[in-house]
Amino acid sequence: ANVNTTGFKKDRAVFEDLLYQNIVPAGGQADAQTQTPTGLMLGTGTRVLATEKLHAQGNIITTENALDIAIAGEGFMSVQQADGTIGYTRDGSMKLDAQGQLVTSGGEAILPAIQIPQNATSVTIGRDGTVTAELANGGGSAQVGQIQLSIFVNNSGLQPVGRNLLKQTEASGAAIVAIPGEGGSGMLMQGSLEASNVNVVEEMVNMIETQRAYEINSKAISAADGMLRFLNNNL
Known part of the structure; x- marks a missing residue:
């Protein structure tokens, strides 16, 4: 269902076995002279223990859209959710809102906030996240911000909340903010998007x-x- 969802990570179900009926214990006496080497235990089935997201890298697709960015490597972009909390995403299909602020396709503002001047004619996003705007009427270029990445000790501990967003939990550990390409984080690729890793x-x-x-x-x-x-x- 999410094969075409940008930056989506597939889930895997983890199972565990249930209680066993210990018919003949291993090492029990088969008769006066011998012991059973393995025993006889009958299982009663399995159950789902957990679901785990597999954070393998998805394919990088070239879009030629200046506001599209793909993360090649570890890390998530931080966004401001409607309830004031911070969400994390790898969906790099960015847009500009009415105020010129860089937002996700769902309207969540990128953190730290980046505002593109109204007289900007083009935007360049470097591999290190540096955002540069080319200004009209010979205004030259201006650095207007830098996209940062958040990395976690346990990506599988992040909780999906919908809208291509994840939230931090005690299992994931606290977010470690880094400049793209530093501290184990990935690099940004402008004009590209990361595809779902669903095969x-x-x-x-x-x-x-x-x-x-x-x-x-x-x-x-x-x-x-x-x-x-x-x-x-x-x-």
Whole structure:
């Protein structure tokens, strides 16, 4: 569903096994002279323990739009959410609002705030996040701000909140703000966007495997039900 969502990171379900019925304990006495080497334990199924986002780099797609930026490497851009809290995103499809402020496609302002002058004829975003505006009427160029990146000890601990945004949690650790290209953060690529890291073919194969496993389990339950029905009718 999110294969075309800019900067989207796919999820993975993590499973754990449930309680076991310990029929024959490992190392128990098989008879007076021998012990069982492995034992017999019957499982009772599995359950979903957690869902984890896989923050692998997505493909970089060239758009030639001056306000599009892709992050090549680690890091997230910080944005001001409507409730005043800070969100984090890798969706670099930027726009200008009515005041000339650099915002996301959803309208959240980039932090720290960057305002493009009204008489700017072009905008250049360097690999280190430096934003430079070329001014009209021979006004030359002016540096109007610098996009910073936030990196986390545990990216998987970030909580998705929708609108291509994540929020910091105790599991993610505090954001470490860095200039792009420094402190382990990635570089910015102007005129490009990071595609979703969802692989359609891989997901289709996984879906088919899951469907077949479900069908096998369903047939096993039907066979067991038929055996019990036969016993009830004939004993």
